[in-house]
Amino acid sequence: MKIEVARADELGEEYRHQIAEVLTQGFAEDFAFFSKDPGVLADAFAPMLILERFHIALVDGKPAAVAVVTEGEQECFEPDRHELQRVLGPIHGIISYRIIRSQFMGACDGARDSLTEIAFVTTAPQHQGKGVATALMRQLLELPSDEFVLRDIKDTNTPALGLYAKLGFTETQRRRIKFAKRAGFSAYVSMGLNRAKADA
The missing domain is CATH 3.30.70 (Alpha-Beta Plaits)
Structure with a gap:
């Protein structure tokens, strides 16, 4: 098993949906309000990911674990109301848009440029317990912070x-x-x- 770590924007757009799948599988319970269907969840989240904030552990070339890294006022999501309404429906989409903006966006207390926040760390179910998240976290701790x-x-x-x-x-x-x-x-x-x- 070969584990590599890369930033999502370096991997490219073709990885966007796979990254969203790992993220939404890992937080399915927390994201259940938006949808209980894994495919719909991934479709809803994929367009809003700010790829340069996502760090990915790949196992044999495929995304297996994700983590978000931000500093100061940086965000990791950029939700589009119309896109969410298209995927989740007109009413549910607008409610979801408001929830994402209020619950998953905005800097936390004490946020500053010299403080690195690691968030949304999760591993795909089939790769849990195999050291993938450990490899990802060790790489993140090499960042200059x-x-x-x-x-x-x-x-x-x-x-x-x-x-x-x-x-x-x-x-x-x-x-x-x-x-x-x-x-x-x-x-x-x-x-x-x-x-x-x-x-x-």
């Missing part, structure tokens, strides 16, 4: 939390959620890695 953050990881996502801890991230915040029983998890965890402090 002194500080990295990961936000809003579900506290039930033990594999992800374990991986990030192994890579040197420590918990910085735990945000309890309402209706935990219905949601299936009780808190969002944020983690950080400050390379300057780690090297001190």
Whole structure:
């Protein structure tokens, strides 16, 4: 199994839909409002991806894991209302457009150019547990930044939390959620890695 890591814009437009498939499979539960159909989800998300923000782990040349990297005010999605309405229907499309803009866009508190945020890290189901996400994360930590953050990881996502801890991230915040029983998890965890402090 050969793992390579590349930025999505370097791979090119022909990879856009495959990247959207990996992203939407990994976050199918979170994206269920938009559609429960994997094909429709990928069709809805593919056009809005800002490819230069997506870093991809390829296994034997095919996208197997994705992660988004942003700094400061950078966004990773550029939703088109008309395109979402075309894929999801007129009413559902406009509601989805508003949700994406309010929930998945906009800089987080403390965002700045020297702080690198890694988000939407996920691996295609058939490649989970094979070191693909680890290879991707290790490559991202080679980026020229002194500080990295990961936000809003579900506290039930033990594999992800374990991986990030192994890579040197420590918990910085735990945000309890309402209706935990219905949601299936009780808190969002944020983690950080400050390379300057780690090297001190």
